Amino acid sequence: MAAENQTPPVLEARALGKTLGGNRVLDAVSLALPKGCVKVLIGPSGAGKSTLLQCLNFLIPPDSGSILLEGREVNARSRRELCSLRQQVGMIFQDFNLFDHLSAMENVRVALMKVKGMSKLDAGELALAELSRVGLLDKAALYPANLSGGQKQRVAIARALAMDPKVMLLDEPTSALDPELIGEVLAVIRDLAQNGMTMIIATHQISFSASLADEFLFMEKGRVIESGSPAELLRRDSGSRTLAFCAKISELSGEAGEAGLAAGLGESVRAGVSVGAAGLGAESPV
Amino acid sequence: MSTTYLEFLRAELVPGLMEGLWTSIAVIVPSAALGVLIGLFAGVLRVYGPRPVRQFTEAYVSLFRGTPLVVQVFFWYFALPYISIGGHSIVLDAIPASILAFGLCSGAYQSEYIRGGLLSIKRGQIRAALALGMTTRQAVQSVVLPQAFRRALPGCGNELIYLIKYSSLASIITVNELTGTATTIAKNTWRNIEVFCTLGVYYLVLVTLATWLLHLLEDSLSVPGFERHKS
């Protein structure tokens, strides 16, 4: 059977459950990230997006369910397996979480030395290469205190990429940024996607993600209640919850609103929004 | 009787105090090292330790901050020898007893600063370190401690300055450090004003020197976001 010969997803979650403080934060959530795909998690605040992403690399241990990396179930009780999983799964946080006492270069270098056991010299060289990949070579010596939000997030991306992850989890990577800084981070993410990185992104940047995503996952109250291609879910007459939600937040964030969204994402979503730069421009509300 | 102050200083006071000074340093340096070490362990355990360990370290800190240092010094020197476990009891000489007393007391205070420093590091940075594949220990070592240390340094430095001053308490259990020596000289010469004012100058110099070294250390560790607040 062809299905049996298919390569397994890079990362797969099966029936993840998590209860926090009596709250059913994740309710049997399953998802699979095949190689090279980009999935986008949307949903109201409190839906469980961050919890889901952090369960994927056991930063939050799920109560039930399992995680499979390239088809192999991860044994969360083995510290070695956990560290190895986390090395292969890059994570980007809303508030960057750079190490404040280290320069941009050292932020990227430290895990290469500690986790991968690279020499200071090799790690430093690789760190600079990763920083130049996100356009920050000239900021390598600066400390987080002297970087803008957009630059901090790009350093965080370089730091994650340096570990050579097989998949990236991005939790609202632009939500803490001033509007004028969002574009530079989205450009880096777009670049990653175009280079075939497997990703799952929680974001409210609807038209940007519509132009990028293979699949939208709409989450509410700990469950994925809708999923499908952005074209499908955002079609004007789809009547989907996703469309209603996206229309609402697009309006709030000053995107063109439902009409614009529908126009942009209507019959031919790809053609409409995949205009990278234009999409980006429209993305940043003034 | 009256030789001048300068002659007294040169002939008696300085040679006497010089010996006391070395003894003081022999008490202060190991006490400080012990205090920092204990403070580091206790501080880390108070924040990250499992519950019983946390409670134990909290109790240690309460005990040593909550009782007078003189009582602690007396305990280690005069009371410890009477505690026998399985027929063995420990008798400490005056200097080791002082070092133990000062180190334990200082450690309790140091742990407060270390704890504060640790708590000032946002949890997100630890999560980021773990997400990169670091073990908790690696995260604490290379992310948390270097920052916590910088944040704790001013407080810890102050504690070291205090230690220099309260090392004078060793004189009450017969250690002939600066204060002990000065007391002896004063008794023998009756030149109390000159002796104790000079003694004060010695401590002042020690403290100034220590302050200067601490500032050098702070400046050498200073990175943007962790600068020393210059007065």
Ligand SMILES: Nc1ncnc2c1ncn2[C@@H]1O[C@H](COP(=O)(O)OP(=O)(O)O)[C@@H](O)[C@H]1O
């Ligand atoms: N430690 C916790 N204790 C109790 N409830 C929590 C805790 N952490 C998160 N939650 C709850 O879990 C839900 C999902 O949170 P989160 O995953 O952050 O949502 P999202 O990222 O989609 O905004 C929220 O309702 C939140 O209040």
Ligand SMILES: [Mg+2]
């Ligand atoms: Mg969230």
